[in-house]
Amino acid sequence: MRFVFKTNYDQDIRLFQHAGQMWTYLALFAVLLVAPAVVSSYMLSQLVFVFIYALVGVSLMILVGFTGQASLGHAAFLAIGAYTAAFMQAHGYTFATYFLLAGVLTGIVGLLVGFPALRLHGIYLLIATISFSFIIEELLARWESVTNGNEGMRVKTLELFGMEIGRNSDYFYYLCLGVLTVTIIVTLNIMRSPTGRAFIAVRDSETAARSMGVDIAATKVRAFGLSAAITGFAGALFAHKMTFLSPEMFTLQLSIEFIMVIIIGGSLGLHGAILGAIFIIMIDPLLTLLKDDVPLLIGSLAQAFGAGSERVKALEDGTQALTSTAGLKGVIYGLIIMLFILFEPFGLYGRWLKIKLFFQMFPLYKKSTFKRQKVYVKSERNR
Amino acid sequence: MPNIAIRKLALSTVSMAALAIPAMAQTPAATKVTDQGISATEIVIGTHQDLSGPIKGWGVAVANGMKFAVDEINLAGGINGRKLRLILEDSGYDPKKAVLATQKMLEKDKIFANLGSMGSPTVAAAQDIVLDAGVLHLFPLTAAEFTFKFDPAKPQERLKFNNLLPYVESTRAAVKYMMTEKKFTKPCVISQDDEYGKNVLDGFTQQLAAMKITPASVTSYKRGTSDFSAPVAKLKSDGCDLVVIGGVIREPIGIMGEAKKLGWSPAFLGATPVNVIDVPALGKEVVEGLYAAGGFEVPYEDTAKGKIKAWVDTYRAAFNATPNTQAIIGYNVVTTFAHYVKLAGKDLTGQKVLTALESGDGFQDIFGSPVTKFSKTNHLASTITSVQQVQKGRWVVVKNGLTF
Numbered sequence: 001m002r003f004v005f006k007t008n009y010d011q012d013i014r015l016f017q018h019a020g021q022m023w024t025y026l027a028l029f030a031v032l033l034v035a036p037a038v039v040s041s042y043m044l045s046q047l048v049f050v051f052i053y054a055l056v057g058v059s060l061m062i063l064v065g066f067t068g069q070a071s072l073g074h075a076a077f078l079a080i081g082a083y084t085a086a087f088m089q090a091h092g093y094t095f096a097t098y099f100l101l102a103g104v105l106t107g108i109v110g111l112l113v114g115f116p117a118l119r120l121h122g123i124y125l126l127i128a129t130i131s132f133s134f135i136i137e138e139l140l141a142r143w144e145s146v147t148n149g150n151e152g153m154r155v156k157t158l159e160l161f162g163m164e165i166g167r168n169s170d171y172f173y174y175l176c177l178g179v180l181t182v183t184i185i186v187t188l189n190i191m192r193s194p195t196g197r198a199f200i201a202v203r204d205s206e207t208a209a210r211s212m213g214v215d216i217a218a219t220k221v222r223a224f225g226l227s228a229a230i231t232g233f234a235g236a237l238f239a240h241k242m243t244f245l246s247p248e249m250f251t252l253q254l255s256i257e258f259i260m261v262i263i264i265g266g267s268l269g270l271h272g273a274i275l276g277a278i279f280i281i282m283i284d285p286l287l288t289l290l291k292d293d294v295p296l297l298i299g300s301l302a303q304a305f306g307a308g309s310e311r312v313k314a315l316e317d318g319t320q321a322l323t324s325t326a327g328l329k330g331v332i333y334g335l336i337i338m339l340f341i342l343f344e345p346f347g348l349y350g351r352w353l354k355i356k357l358f359f360q361m362f363p364l365y366k367k368s369t370f371k372r373q374k375v376y377v378k379s380e381r382n383r
Numbered sequence: 384m385p386n387i388a389i390r391k392l393a394l395s396t397v398s399m400a401a402l403a404i405p406a407m408a409q410t411p412a413a414t415k416v417t418d419q420g421i422s423a424t425e426i427v428i429g430t431h432q433d434l435s436g437p438i439k440g441w442g443v444a445v446a447n448g449m450k451f452a453v454d455e456i457n458l459a460g461g462i463n464g465r466k467l468r469l470i471l472e473d474s475g476y477d478p479k480k481a482v483l484a485t486q487k488m489l490e491k492d493k494i495f496a497n498l499g500s501m502g503s504p505t506v507a508a509a510q511d512i513v514l515d516a517g518v519l520h521l522f523p524l525t526a527a528e529f530t531f532k533f534d535p536a537k538p539q540e541r542l543k544f545n546n547l548l549p550y551v552e553s554t555r556a557a558v559k560y561m562m563t564e565k566k567f568t569k570p571c572v573i574s575q576d577d578e579y580g581k582n583v584l585d586g587f588t589q590q591l592a593a594m595k596i597t598p599a600s601v602t603s604y605k606r607g608t609s610d611f612s613a614p615v616a617k618l619k620s621d622g623c624d625l626v627v628i629g630g631v632i633r634e635p636i637g638i639m640g641e642a643k644k645l646g647w648s649p650a651f652l653g654a655t656p657v658n659v660i661d662v663p664a665l666g667k668e669v670v671e672g673l674y675a676a677g678g679f680e681v682p683y684e685d686t687a688k689g690k691i692k693a694w695v696d697t698y699r700a701a702f703n704a705t706p707n708t709q710a711i712i713g714y715n716v717v718t719t720f721a722h723y724v725k726l727a728g729k730d731l732t733g734q735k736v737l738t739a740l741e742s743g744d745g746f747q748d749i750f751g752s753p754v755t756k757f758s759k760t761n762h763l764a765s766t767i768t769s770v771q772q773v774q775k776g777r778w779v780v781v782k783n784g785l786t787f
Contacts, residue, residue, distance in 0.1 A: 042490045042491065141576050151582075172635075243508060244504065246503070249504055282481065285487065329435070
């Protein structure tokens, strides 16, 4: 087991705790760089969605995971970013301009939404953000001169440095990867700065944070603004990936999906946002593939056990009928989420930490390392 | 049959001409059409439906209708000896899932054509990928313009065709008939807040503008609502005598029920999605007298005759569900495709199917819809509309062959 011997306070806030960590991430980055040459465009498309969802995941991690403010309004932030980008592109602005503005404008809206958050907690804040998202949805449907209302808005192909970048091209993949990487690095830096520490202080106890001189109001509003801005950037990419925007794409359901990203990923750190995004995006295609392949697998298994061809066919058809049942995917999806919430409150990242520790400590691992000392319900916590 | 021989001859001339034209005229680039998914024994087709989302009431029945047509064609020996294999994916009405499902079908299943995919936002997000892959995008379940209007400068856009009756045009035709023949004077509209409702509203306002009539009242409701007391009270106080409803199934029932409660009985006219069996089946006496725009006569199990009777009975036996309009549309998607594939001949290629689709050859379904016909410049089958009315709990055709 590795033991990092600390001789300096700065070591606590280094981006990489030790050289091994740095090499691992560089290796991961290298793999992602060569991915377009290796994987199919179907897979590449999934990765682009993972990157976009991971961006939203990171933004939610800042707001929900680190600052402890609830939000079910992130679909609305995504919509603001997406529509800003699409509208400005249609009016002849360059990508650099509208991409930045999508983030900045969404950030400003986020700041405004942050103000009610000063007085609201937990479930009440949740309701406020839901109402905000309804207002935006309604606005998108009504403000026809800008959003084209319910008819929806087509988004032109992205143009950068004089060339067209299709939504399924390798360049678009690299663009999304780049934006995500920069966002993660910036976020990590913010989190080790006084601002980031104030976020965490506010989450853990507002009373304690205030007594330490943290400006609660400014911190919360900042967290909202920052989170919204990142989602705005994601929105601009989302607009180009979908090529079509309509108000019914940005519903409460999407906000819930975003929250699921960090619940499944685990709210311990940014890793959770990435793992959650991978899970949320990949589970559906994976279940789709299983739907096609499981019947064949069962068939060949039966054959191996010496079943007649008629029986094999019957088995294959039976499994096919079962696996193609509409809504089965939804049930499996829901079940997995429930199991996570019940048995792994720290999500995929929490599970990964446990597995890692198990092998590092082998054979001395003990379960109680991760036992929660005290279980809080948000409303019980002393504010 | 000599008829077929002549048709074949005409077709080969057309296809030769089609090959010759790009050389002569200055078309920017030829349309790339794939041959993937065609083998000696099989043609693979794909569709994404909403089987678990907000419009699964449509998606499941359309999917059933498509499966039914595929089985029927395969039992009869396939198309020129090739059987159809249908890949069905669930999008849950989520554009992101529709995009991924479409890419999966294109790359893993290698579909030859995308047929009858469901929903406006889903099709809008996924359609380009299909076209760029050189795969035909046929007869999606959305009547929006982007599914058939194409830009001649973009060769891949030639691959999209639609045979659904568009909402704008059908609403215009029905409104025109009601205003001129039934002599209403104070038309009003209530539509739902989405892309479909907007289309109905557009059809209504365009037709009234053409007839130089001002609408007496225009109102809307949020999709999924069940309380129509406020909008109906508004319609009543504005003195409407004809109310056009841009709703689907529950809405016309809710709106007419509310009007009954107020003791108010103007004429109600629904857009095409209202013209389904579910409306009188659920609405009972409340929707008696409701008019709707429609494409074909809705068949009933006990009064159907001949081919339709056989169809209705087999459908009921196969799916244990009431054969409805949605299933018929799904069935027609596949049979129309099969018609043009057959026309393209035994030595099948994508280019030949495209040529067959654009040949102008007409397809007549068994349900008495207007004839489906496309040309090199028009990729929308028909805008001919009928007006139907609920009489004694059943849809009855009032007037056929309407245009605006």
